[in-house]
Structure formats: structure tokens, C-alpha cells
Amino acid sequence: MTESTMPPMTEAPVHIRRTAFDPTPELAELREKSPISKIRTLWGGEAWLVTRYDLIREALGDAARFANNPRHAVDVPPFVRPDTASGMLLNYDPPEHTNLRRLLTPEFTVRRIRRLQPRIEAIVEQHLDAMEQAGPPVDLVQAFALPIPSLVICELLGVPYEDRDDFQRLSTLRLDMSLPMEERIAATEASLAYMAKLVEGQRAAPGEDMIGMLIREHADKITDAELVGVADLLLLAGHETTSNMLGLGTLKLLQHPDQRALAESDEHVEAAVEELLRYMSITHTIAPRWAVTDTELGGQRIAKGDLMMFSIPAGNRDPAIGDNLDALDIGRKTAPHLAFGHGVHHCLGAPLARMEMRVAYPALLRRFPKLRPAVPVDEVEFRTFSVVYGLASLPVTW
Incomplete structure (x- = not known):
């Protein structure tokens, strides 16, 4: 099915279905009975969905068998285009990925x-002061969870914070799987065009x-397309993921006073974040992979060219x-989680996200x-169809 005829999504596919904080029970059933199973993709093709922890780690840790570059695909997704794939770190494989990431690390x-x-x-503290001065009720998403990581990543990259309304609007469109694909592609192209202008000015x-540093220190090693792709990815991921963690995490902690007390503690906040x-x-799901050759997993x-997707909630x-x-249990001990992925594409910004959460939650x-919450929890609106799960808003009082 082409992008021009693809209808908007009316029912979430199994790998993104959730009820409040919990993934659909169907994912647990797949993990137990069929940990690698075929699903229909949003654009009408098929993919293997991997739901078991050890198999997800095995595949993500083997870039030689399971590649990020869509050139290995039999059926290229409609949102992957040659003019937008260049420079996108998530579409790179070693050694190109290794070389580019080395500049950023x-x-x-x-x-x-x-x-x-x-x-x-x-x-x-500035945003907490503003909340206190405004008085309750406030929308925690708009007053706290969204602006803090947005401002941090803007300052880090050199993106004017006054442009946040535009790039946040485009981010929402890009991640909303309920929209027709052509709208999401248009939002992506607009975001890349915006970033291209910034890169041109920095050149x-x-x-x-960060953009300026990359140009000063590595001007002959990084192309404009790579600068645009890297900056766009960091801007998108840098505010969307952490902001949704702050909103969702706060709501969950407010429902469990014992867990909240641990999250407030300097001694336990690191464990709370993890x-x-x-x-x-x-x-x-982590960015999709394609099988480089005929292979076996679990x-x-x-088959060579098959699309692989990985359910992070199930894993x-x-x-x-x-x-x-x-259950949420801050005192538990588990194997390393997969929230930041695994292998060579483990999230570059993980240390920054952790730092922001370790500061923001207890403060x-x-x-x-x-x-x-200023409304019953069953009235809180979740972002059901978003690539990054979260809250549309969270009215709170005190």
C-alpha cells in the first residue's frame, strides 16, 4: 500500500496497545507461546515481532545479521526515502555508524x-517556581515535563528555544501513527528543512x-546531511522521550506513596529512574532491523530482507x-532493561536523559x-497512537 492510499490508523497494532501503564496482555501471550511472530505493519507489509528479552538482546547485539540500513529491505517502508535517510544515525550500520557515532560520543x-x-x-527550579507562582491547577506536561528537556536539548544543540512551538508541533505529527503517512512524512521533511537552515548558519x-563544535572540530569528517540528521534525531528524541517519562512517571508515583518516597530520596532516586x-x-519498539542474510533467531x-521489530514493553x-x-518496585533487582536499546545503537543520549530525570523527579x-492529579486518573488522556507513549496532559494540584 502506498503512502497516498494509506488510511489513517483506527486500531492500534498489537505491539503498541496499552491500557494506561500496561501493555496489552496479548504481548505476554506472544512472548510465552510465539516469541517471534508475524504481524502486519502500518503500511500493509509484514514484519517479525520479537517479544522475548534474550532474543531482543541477541538481535540488537548482532549488527552483522540484523542491519539498520533499509537498503537491506525487501519491502522499503514508505516513510524511508533516499533524501531523508542520509545522515540519520539510526539508518547507519558499522563501519559508517561507528565513525559518525565516534564524533558524537x-x-x-x-x-x-x-x-x-x-x-x-x-x-x-525555574519551572517549579513558575508553577508555584501560577498556583494550582496546572498541566504538568506543559508546565514541567515538556519544557525542561526541550530547553536542555535546545541549549545543547544550539536550537533557538523560541522555535519550540513549531518543532514540538512537528514532532507530535511525526510520531502520531493515527495520521495518514503523507502527513507524517511532510512533518518530517519540514523538520529536516528547519534543521538544514540552522546547520547552514552554523557552517x-x-x-x-554541539553543532558548532562538530563543525569546528570535524568539518571535513561530517557532511551537512549528517549534521542535519544527527541534530534532528537528537532534538526529536531529546525532548519527546524524557518529557513523556517525566509525565508518566510522576502520575505513577502519585498513585503509590511508598514508591514516591523512594523517588524523592537521594539514596534511591537512581534506582527509581531505572x-x-x-x-x-x-x-x-526500537528502530527496525532488516535481516542481512538468511538466518535463524530463537x-x-x-529470510534475507525480512523486517524485524522488537517489543520493548514485552522484553x-x-x-x-x-x-x-x-508492578513498579523501585527496590527490585533485574537484568539490565531495554528502554535505551542494546548493542551499537544503544541510545546516545541515555546519560542526559538519566540526569534530567534524577534531578527533576525529586525536585x-x-x-x-x-x-x-486534579482529575480522576481514568480521565487522564494517554497518547495511544504515538511512537513514544505518554500523556497528552496531566492536570495536577497541591
């Missing part, structure tokens, strides 16, 4: 991110931000890695000890 080391902590703390006069990442698994024969709740994983909960 120094900006996202734990040590480098720690230097940002005072600025992140200041941004969080002429590099700033002190457990919230595992439990929420807000990215339904006893299932996979992160696999009983093989812990007990009672359908919010300590500032407003009586914080609670």
Missing part, C-alpha cells in the same frame, strides 16, 4: 553530562553548542529477568509534597 559521556547538572537543576559562524524506565518502556527461520516485563514485573515531589 564525547558530548554524551557521563563526565560531560555531569557538567550540565547545575544548568539542569537551574532549569528545573558560516559555528557557535559554542525502574521507571523499565516499567514504562515508553518506546514501543529457532525461527528469518522489559519478561519473567525470565525478574519477578512480578507488571518536583519535594517542592509539592501534596501534589496529586
Whole structure:
């Protein structure tokens, strides 16, 4: 089915179905009975959906067998175009991926991110002050969860924060799977055009931000297309993922006072963030892979060019890695979660996301000890059809 005839989605496919915080029980059934099973894609083709933790890690950890570059695909998705694929880090495989990522990694080391902590703390406090001055009720998504990571990533990249309304609107369109594909593609192209203008300006006069640094230090090693693709990906992922974690995570913590108390604690906040990442698994699937050759995974024969998709919620709740994983338990011990992926494409911005959450959760909960939803929880609107799961809004009071 082509993009021009593809109707908008009216029913979520199995791998993104959720009820509030929980993935559909069908995913657990697939994980137990058919951990590698065929599903229909949004554009009418077929894909293998992998739901078991060990098989997801095996596939994501083997870039030689399962590639990110869509040139390996038998059926290329309509949203993958030659003019938009260039420069997109998620479409690169080693050694090209290795070379490009090596240029970016120094900006996202734990040590480098720690230097940002005072600025992140200041941004969080500014938004808490504004909430307090405005008085309840407020929409926590618009007042806190969305603007904090947006401002951080804008400052890091050198994107004017005053443009946030436009790029957030385009991000929402790009990630909304209920929309016709042509609308999502148009939003993607508009976002890339916006970033291309910024890169052009930075080429002429590099700033002190990440884009400027890449141009100053690696001008002959990185193309404009790569700069645009990298910056666009970081901007999109840098505010969408963390903002949805802050909104969803806060709502869950408000429902469980014992878990909330741990999240407020300096001693336990790191564990709280990791457990919230595992439990929420807000990215339904990691970027798809294509089989490079005829191969086998978990006893299932996979043909060359077959599309592979991976259910992160199913993998992160696999009983093989812990007990009672359908519950939030900040004190638990499990195998490493898959919220940031695995292998060579493990999320570059993971240290930044962790830092933002470790600062934001306790600061919010300590500032407003009586914080609670201002509407019944069953009236809270979840982003059901979004690539990144989250809340459309969260009215709160205190």
C-alpha cells in the first residue's frame, strides 16, 4: 500500500496497545507461546515481532545479521526515502555508524553530562517556581515535563528555544501513527528543512553548542546531511522521550506513596529512574532491523530482507529477568532493561536523559509534597497512537 492510499490508523497494532501503564496482555501471550511472530505493519507489509528479552538482546547485539540500513529491505517502508535517510544515525550500520557515532560520543559521556547538572537543576527550579507562582491547577506536561528537556536539548544543540512551538508541533505529527503517512512524512521533511537552515548558519559562524563544535572540530569528517540528521534525531528524541517519562512517571508515583518516597530520596532516586524506565518502556519498539542474510533467531527461520521489530514493553516485563514485573518496585533487582536499546545503537543520549530525570523527579515531589492529579486518573488522556507513549496532559494540584 502506498503512502497516498494509506488510511489513517483506527486500531492500534498489537505491539503498541496499552491500557494506561500496561501493555496489552496479548504481548505476554506472544512472548510465552510465539516469541517471534508475524504481524502486519502500518503500511500493509509484514514484519517479525520479537517479544522475548534474550532474543531482543541477541538481535540488537548482532549488527552483522540484523542491519539498520533499509537498503537491506525487501519491502522499503514508505516513510524511508533516499533524501531523508542520509545522515540519520539510526539508518547507519558499522563501519559508517561507528565513525559518525565516534564524533558524537564525547558530548554524551557521563563526565560531560555531569557538567550540565547545575544548568539542569537551574532549569528545573525555574519551572517549579513558575508553577508555584501560577498556583494550582496546572498541566504538568506543559508546565514541567515538556519544557525542561526541550530547553536542555535546545541549549545543547544550539536550537533557538523560541522555535519550540513549531518543532514540538512537528514532532507530535511525526510520531502520531493515527495520521495518514503523507502527513507524517511532510512533518518530517519540514523538520529536516528547519534543521538544514540552522546547520547552514552554523557552517558560516559555528557557535559554542554541539553543532558548532562538530563543525569546528570535524568539518571535513561530517557532511551537512549528517549534521542535519544527527541534530534532528537528537532534538526529536531529546525532548519527546524524557518529557513523556517525566509525565508518566510522576502520575505513577502519585498513585503509590511508598514508591514516591523512594523517588524523592537521594539514596534511591537512581534506582527509581531505572525502574521507571523499565516499567514504562515508553518506546514501543526500537528502530527496525532488516535481516542481512538468511538466518535463524530463537529457532525461527528469518529470510534475507525480512523486517524485524522488537517489543520493548514485552522484553522489559519478561519473567525470565525478574519477578512480578507488571508492578513498579523501585527496590527490585533485574537484568539490565531495554528502554535505551542494546548493542551499537544503544541510545546516545541515555546519560542526559538519566540526569534530567534524577534531578527533576525529586525536585518536583519535594517542592509539592501534596501534589496529586486534579482529575480522576481514568480521565487522564494517554497518547495511544504515538511512537513514544505518554500523556497528552496531566492536570495536577497541591
